[in-house]
Amino acid sequence: MRTGLIGAGNISDQYLTHLAGYPDVEVVAVGDIDVERARAQAEKYGVPDAGTAQDVLAHPDVELIVNLTVPTAHADVDLMALEAGKHIWSEKPLATSLEAARGVLDLATRKGLRVGCAPDTVLGPGIQTTLRLVREGIGGAVTGLAVMQNRGPDLWHPSIEFFYGPGGGPVLDIGPYYLTSLVLGLGPVTSVTATGGRARLERTVHAGPRQGSVFPVEVPTHAEALLTHASGATSTAIFSFDSSRTRRVLEFGGVDATIEASDPNTFGGRVTRHGAPVVRGEEIVEVVDVDPAGAGRGIGVVDMARSIAAGTPHRATGELAYHVLEIMLAINRAVDAGGTVGIDSTVAPVDLLPEGWSPTAALVG
C-alpha cells in the first residue's frame, strides 16, 4: 500500500526506518509545514517525493496517510486526508477533544475509509504475549496496574512545549500505551475516578534551539486514577511527569496468576507469569524474553494495509483510540474537578494477531 507521511519530526525516523523494512507498505512522499525538514527526511530514507502536507495529499499514488504531526494538528490533518480520499494512520492521541475525534471517525464512515491510531506497540510481540497469557486465564482477570512516572521528556525533546499543552501531559502522551493495553486485556472502561495535580506551573526547554525558554504547563502532570471496567475488573493507573524516579509497571492480576507485561512503549521485552503457589510456599515464576522480531513503529500501518487488502477489520482502530481518548480526558477532568466521570463510549473485543505474525513478510500482492 502506497503511503504518504505527514509530520517529519522526531518520531518520523522510527517510522521511516521500520516501514522501509516492511514490504507491504511503501512510503512514496513526506510532507511537513517545514518543507526543508520534509525534504531532508525524504532524502535520508530514499523517499522519492517531499513537500507540504497538501503536496502529499494531492499525490495520486498515495492511498494511506501516516499522520505524525503534533497532537493539536492530528484531527485537522486527518480530515483533510479523508476529504482527499485517503485512509488514515494517526499518531496518538487521536485528537485533543472528543468532538474532534468523533468528526474524524464520522467522516471516515461517510467516505468508506479506515482510521487506525497508535499505539501499535500493543500489536508488538511483547504485549501480544502478555494479552495471550491473560486471555488464556489467570483466574478471572480482576485487576490491572499501570504506573509510568518520570521527570518528563524535557531533557531530550527539542520541541517540548506540546507535551505540556492540549493533547500532552503524561495522561495523553504516555497513557495511550498503558490504557490501550488495559482495555485490550480487561475490556472497555465505564467510569474513572482520579486525583493529582501539577508540581510546576512553568517548565523550561532543555534541548535544541529554544533551550532556556520558559513555557506554561497547561495540563495535569501527575494523575492517579481508578478505572472500573464493564467486565467488573478494576484498574489503578498512575501517570506522572513530576517524579524524580523513573518507574514503569503494567500488570494484570487474577487469583491464579499475575502477568507482568513487557514495557508497553516498546515492542518486545520480558513477560513474567507469577503463578499462585499450589500449596504454601514459593510462587511459581515463568519468564519469557520476547524478541520484537522486527516489529517497530509502523506495524499498525502494516496490519491496516493487509486488512484493507483482505477486506477484514484491522486491530488498532479509531474506535479503540476514541475510547482510550475518552478515558484520558476523563482522568484529566477528574484530576482538575474531582469526582467520578462516566465513560459513554465502548469498544468491541479486538482479536490478537496470529502467533508468528510478521511485519517483514510480503503478503499484499
Ligand SMILES: NC(=O)c1ccc[n+]([C@@H]2O[C@H](COP(=O)([O-])OP(=O)(O)OC[C@H]3O[C@@H](n4cnc5c(N)ncnc54)[C@H](O)[C@@H]3O)[C@@H](O)[C@H]2O)c1
Ligand atoms: N517523539 C517521540 O518519542 C514520540 C513517540 C511516540 C509517539 N509520538 C507522537 O508522534 C507525534 C509527533 O511527535 P514528534 O515527537 O515527532 O513531534 P515533533 O514536534 O518533533 O514533530 C512534529 C512535526 O509535525 C510538523 N507539523 C505540525 N503541524 C503540522 C501540520 N498541520 N501539517 C504538516 N506538518 C505539521 C512539525 O513541523 C514537525 O516537523 C505526536 O503525536 C507524539 O505524541 C512521539
